[in-house]
Amino acid sequence: MIAALSLPHLLLADFGLSAALLAFCSALYAIPAALRKDARWLASARNAAIAPFVLLTLAVACLEGLLYSGAFGLQYVNAVTSRAMPWYLRLTALWGGQAGSLFFWCWLLSGYSALVMLRNWRRERDLQPGVTIVLMVTLLFFLGLVIGLENPFNKLWVAPGGSVSAGILQPAGALPFAPADGRGLNPLLRHPGMIIHPPMLYLGFIGFVVPYAFAIAALVAGRRDDAWIRVTRRWTLVAWMFLSLGLLLGGRWAYDVLGWGGYWGWDPVEIAAFMPWLTATAFLHSVLIQEKRGMFKHWNMSLIILTYALVVLGTFLTRSGVLSSVHAFAQSAIGPWFFAFVALMACVSLGLLLKRWELLRGDNALDSWLSREGLFLLNNLIFMGIVAACLWGVMYPIISELFTGQKVTVGPPYYERTTGPLFAALLLLMGVAPLAAWRAGAARRLGRAFWKPALVAGLLPAGALLSGITQLAALLGLWLAALVACVTLYEFYRGAQARARITGSGFWPSFVQLVLRNRRRYGGFTIHLGVVLMAFGIIGIELFQSETQATLAYGEQLSIGNYQLRYDSLVEFPAADGRVITRATLNVNQNGRLVTQLFPRRDFFTDSQQPMTIPAIYSTLAGDLYVLLVGWEPAGAGGATFKVYVNPLVNWLWAGGLVFIIGTLVATWPERHELQTAAERARALHLPARSVTGGV
Amino acid sequence: MPVLTMRLLRFPSRFALVLMVLGAALFWLPASVLAASATPTDDEVNAVASQLYCPVCENVPLDVCGTQACSQWRAIIRQKLQAGWSASRIHAFFAEQYGARVLASPPFAGASVLFWLVPLALLSAGVLVLVRVLRKPAPAAPDLAVPVSAAHAARLERELDDWR
Structure with a gap:
């Protein structure tokens, strides 16, 4: 007699699968409903876009129940849990393997979609159909992969010959099969860092689907204003914060667990997560210019499309096995689908962008390269240079194997040589850009503002030189980091000083007031200080x-x-x-x-x-x-x-990471006047203030 | 005897030369004997191994990889070092045996030349475009042409600073 799944396990598995199928149907229904030009249909589409979250939450709860109680007759549960594992590892095994993490991806995306529907619905009505469709198409793709190809509810079956297979439906003649114990989670993943790292990374990755959805909706609706940026500003920051946190935790995990004395190995999997972060960082900077000066509209659209494409590409690279070899990719069930989806979304997005190209002409031209906006554009170009170098490094082994049959490794020497100078240039811009004025870019004026911090910053490499450090890269790096620190701290000081003069209160109260009154600006500067600390750490360990x-x-x-x-x-x-x-x-x-x-x-x-x-x-x-x-x-x-x-x-490096995240939190936190307007709107609508606090 | 001494004294330079050659031989001989026999230290082995990747353990440099196969590779590196091989010769040996993928990055040779040229070409193209754009005179900004008094400009700057 072969052991089979117990009845409660069987019920849980079938209930979870049914909920996932219903979620798929609901998302599928939302698309044609959103396309109807009728308010009632649109309201129905909205509900249908919220429902997958409820249904997938039920399905995830079922899968968690199965993981927790050790339903080893399910292929996924069997692969990632074992009796010896503690309860929290059994629960977090949800993202410990391929099928589970893709399913988790879907659940988070449905959560984000529901939040968008609940929080951003009242504003910008003409964007609603587009947003709904983009979110649901993405959800359908991932949910389709999960249900069709990587189903975490697959059961194990044993054929009369003794061979074990997995699937939803019982093969002819086969019997259900439930081993007494599972194989257990990969030991490398049994670490607190690895428990938190994937959810953070995924929250970051998936978060960028929201600004992308709004961008595409704005293109479809033929809008030329920056409403899509304003509505999604906080979404973008939240996603960016999670992605940064995910990258930091990943680095810490590597340092603590992998045992090679480092935190970052230029592994393709790391780079796959790093590339969307780079484009998103460029995006966060250049949207400022669009908001203030109505420029760079094409550029911002391209950046968010690129970020979305890199998010899907990153998931594809890490999930399809293409990185270990082209053959693994060809054998993987999901690889070709992913490839097709990235290509399709990129083509559709770029087609839309080209269609609206004329509409998105900037309101202003660039006056000077030494103006604030000119330097921001330069910053963006350098970020793109780093992305290009990373993308080439990740793709080359695939290209090489495909065309010459020869496998190659692209390791740290390549990345350090190509991206090192670009990161140094970014630090220089970080020190110069805050000193530059909007529009006007007189070299003399910039020079006047620059020489003092440049000189003060020179004290650090001078001290290092005296203490016997002669490496040119180290001295230059120290000077650049010190320069950014000087300029940033001076910005804080100057602002607080000016405020103290105006209000007559002391320096420190003015300082706190200043940061609270302009959280985005001073949150941003705090992030820069975090980067400075991280730069010191990186110089220390790398050199x-x-x-x-x-x-x-x-x-x-x-x-x-x-x-x-x-x-x-x-x-x-x-x-x-x-x-x-x-x-x-x-x-x-x-x-x-x-x-x-x-x-x-x-x-x-x-x-x-x-x-x-x-x-x-x-x-x-x-x-x-x-x-x-x-x-x-x-x-x-x-x-x-x-x-x-x-x-x-x-x-x-770790302390810098903490400052970095604190800075992001400061920048993300809603400002008081936003809360007030939300409260006023709520009063006008007789609604509790919380429900209309604007975009997350 | 005195004749010999006299001769040597007559040719001080030749005497010095003989001494130097003898001395050098004395120093050089044991040094080379030692180099061939002393076991290379773990650090010397790791320095060579850190630039290599075994084909099985993806993206883990050889010096930190814990598998049996990798420790055998390190033993080979030790033998080669002991035989007086240079680091680059050892790298080339492994690349010949197991393919270019054991190297930390593609070599600047054969088809891989393209790999290094593409980023270079991209960078040069980027710089060229930038230079061309920078050279182009900025479009005249008509509102900036209006004469502004220094005091007014300073105040404007201040207020802009406060505002942003």
Whole structure:
């Protein structure tokens, strides 16, 4: 007798699948309904665009129930959970594999769509059909992939011959099959960073579908104003914040788990997530120009279309297996569909843009390249340069394999050479642009404003030079980061000073007032300060990382920098969840004084036969001492091999990330007058204020 | 004996030369013997390995990869270093054995030349376009042609600063 799914599991699986199918039908109905030029049909389309969220929430709840209770007769549950896994890992296994993460993608997109329908409906009526259609088409595509090709509700079946297959429907002659235990989540993903990182990344990715939907709707409706930008401004910022957070958490996870002493390896998967971030950052800057000066309308449209295309492309690159080889892509069920969808959406969007090209002529021409808007355009071009370099690096191995049959690796040397100078140029612009005036771009005036901060910033590389640092890249990097810091801090100071003069209150109250009164501007400057801190961290680890490796017997020691590490002991013990842990103890002396004990370890997951090297880290503001246990003799006393890195200033990177996110929050938070107008509108409509607080 | 001393003293330069050659030989011989026999340190092996990728572990540099296969590759690197091979010769050896994909980036040779030329071409094209656009005189802004007094301009700047 072969074990089968229990009845509650069977019911949950079928209920979840039915809810997903209904969500698909509802989204499908919304499209023709939105196309009707009739208010009642449009209202119906709106409801049909909200319904998928309710239905998919039910379906996700069902899948979570199945994951939690260990329904190992389902292919997905079997692949990502096991009895030994703790409850929270079983729940977060929802995004631990292909089918689940695509399903999670759909659920988040349906959530965003519902929020748009609920919050942004009252404004801009002529955009509503377009927005509804774009959101639902995207949802239909992903939901179609999930239901048709990567269904998380697929059941396992065993044929009379003993071969196991997966599918929704029972193959002829086959019997349901439920193994006693699942295979369990990939050990590399059993980390807090990996639990939060994918949802953040997805929230960011999917968030950009909303401004894209509004942009396309504006093109369809033939609007030439920037309403679509104003309505989605906060959406874009929220999406951007989540994506930034996702990238940061991913970096931290790599640093803590992958055990190679770094946070960013120019891996194609990382770059796939980085590219939409780059275009979105360019977009956030250039929409400012459209709002203030009515310029760059084509450019902004192109940027948001590109961001959307890169979001789908990024999901495609990471999900289709095309990165490991062209053959894996050809074999993957979803690859060709993804490819077709990206191509279709890009063609339709660009076609629409060309159709409205004349309509979107700017209200003003660019007066000077040294004006604020000129420098912003330059900033955008540099961002595009980085995107182009990244895209070429990611695509080249695919192109090479396709045309020459030869597989190649495009690794850090390429990316560092191509993007390094561009990032430096971005820092320079970050220091110069806040000093430039709108419109007028007199070189003399800019020069007058520039020389003082440039000189003050020069003190840092001068100090570094005196302390013996002679690397040109480091000195230049330090100068640029210091320049941005000077200019940005001076902007804060000047604003607060001016405010203090006007209001007569003290400097610090004026400072707080200033930031609160113009959150977008000063939130932006806070983000720049975050970037400065991150730049210091990156300069530290990229240019001054040192490493050494040695095999030590008990009591022996190795030295790196001003640290001495003495190997004391090695223990091996099993953990509750099926791991075998081998842990070394090292005493760390700094300049001859004992500062800490470190416990680098190797976890071996017996069920998946997978080892995992967990670093031990001694963190200070000056840098990290990062120790890996890379090997040992069975007896332990015979000797263990340690790889030790000193990563100078790396914690500035994480601190900078925190400042960055705080800055984004400041910029995103609704300003008081917006809340007031929302409240006034609510009073006029006799509605509670909360329901009309404007776009998220 | 005195004759020899006299001769050597008569040719101080030749004497010095002989001494130098002897000295150099003394220093050089053990050095080369040592180089061939001393085991390369882990750091020397890692320095070479960090520029290589094994074909199985995608995107993990060889110096940090924990698999059995990668540790065998590192053992090969150690042997080659011990035999006096240079880093670039070892890289070329692995590329010949396993294909160009083991290198951290495509070499500037063969079909991969194109890989390096495309970004260069893009960059030059971008710079060219920028230069052309920059050279073009900015369209005259009629409202800026109106004479503005210095005090007025300063006030305008101030107010603009406060406003933005």
